[in-house]
Amino acid sequence: MKKIRVLIVDDSVLVRQMLEEMLSADPEIEVVGSAFDPFDAREKIKALHPDVLTLDVEMPKMDGVTFLKNLMRLHPMPVVMVSTLTEKGADVTFEAMDLGAVDFVTKPKINLVNTFEAYTQEICSKIKVAALVKKPMLERQYSRYIANLNAPPKVAKARSPLSKSAGTASAGQSSSPSKHSNKIIALGASTGGTEAIKEVLMRLPASTPPIVITQHIPATFSLPFAKRMNTVSEMTVYHAKDGQPILSGHVYIAPGDKHLMVVKEGGGYVCRLNDGPPVNRHKPAVDVMFRSVTQNVGSNAICVLLTGMGADGAAGMKEMQGVKAATIAQDENSSVVWGMPGEAVKLGAADYVLSLDKIPKKILELV
Known part of the structure; x- marks a missing residue:
């Protein structure tokens, strides 16, 4: 079987050695x-024609x-x-995902003794997934990035006068009652999901029913992700807090270390x-x-499963369908990885x- 050819790009000799040993x-x-730098890369x-690059932020x-x-722009791959485990590192990483990077890992720590095996498994798994992504997908992602820069997508309504507190819940969180107040949209994603979620949120008006989101993401990155989504959405986006009321016009993103x-x-x-x-x-x-939404919201829920590796969310979507909640899966052609939504489709969910x-248009039709 042909091996996946990887080129490591990092200015640290030690990190290059660690990554080479793991891979x-x-x-x-x-x-x-x-x-050791982009010019060398x-x-x-x-000269080497790699299949996948690991790239230092x-x-x-x-x-x-x-x-x-x-x-x-010139040679999509x-x-x-x-990435470093900092807010600045997170912001730069999300920009890279905008441009078409398939996924990211945090920079390995020098004292990896207790986590070496887990880190090795994570980066090898992500390299294998990245190798499956075809050039047309990368070209579409880059074209979308350029299009959004030149003409940001319009939503159905202008922004309502909601308080746009950046990513964190304020004591005065409020929203006017909505005819959709009994509806909740539950959205799950993994690999490629940070950009897919952004594409959905950018196109939904402030009057949209509340959205709860689970994206597989490190704990250090979930708050910067919520803040980033808050800057592009007509809705107000929060890094979810325990006990926080779920209100129309608001989005709640799961912390990276809590269900x-x-x-x-x-x-x-x-x-x-x-x-x-x-x-x-x-x-x-x-x-x-998804299961908590099935139990507590039932048929008033709308379930959305976007791009992602693995099968997380597929069984939960099937359970939501069983209580007559509307269910939407992203198709294979537009998914970076058609794992989670593909498994849901296989289940008939x-x-x-x-x-x-x-x-986004289908969500608005269903509410």
Whole structure:
């Protein structure tokens, strides 16, 4: 079987050595070389023809995002970003995902003794997924990035006078009553999901019923992600807090280290954060959120499953369909990885299988 050829791009000798050791341990992966900066990488891409790049976010001479812009414009190829565990690192990583990076891992720590095996498994898995992504998908993502820069997508209504507190719940959170107040939209995603979620939220008006979101993401990155979504959405986006009321016109994103659940309380709905064990190897898990919505919202829910590796959310979507909730799965052609939505389709759990650009309109039709 042909091995996946990987080029490591990082300015740190130690990180390059660690990544090479981890990736070389997998019999399906071959590290064909390493580069210490983007200029070195450019020459080695021409000479070595790698299938996948690992790319450091922060490098001298040219940062990773600037290099990625040039790469996606001239020679699109699958890239896994290697990011620092900081808010700045998160912001740069999300910009890289905008441009077409397939996924990211956090930069390995020097004292990886207790987590070496888990980290090796994570990065090898993401390299294998990245290798499956075809050039047309990367070209579409880059074209979408350019299109959004030149003409941001319009939503159905202008912004309502909601308080846009950046990503965190304020004591005065409020929203006027809505004819949709009994509806809740539950949305799950994984690989490729940060950009897919953005594409959906950018196209929904402030009058949209509340949305709860579980995206597989590290704990350090979930708050910056919520803040980023808050800047592009007509709705007000929160990093969900335990006990936070769920109100129309608002979005609640699960913290990266807690399961997000929806429970009925006092005539309305609130967010509950659960610190239980991972489900489907994930915490937060989409299935946990979907099942809580099934139990507490029932047929008033709309369930959306976007791009992602694995099967998390597929069983939960089937359960939601069983209580007559409307269910939407992203189609294969527009998904970075058709794992989670593909599994839902195999189960017969999706009432609608739609391209990403058609999902916002379908949500508005169903509410």
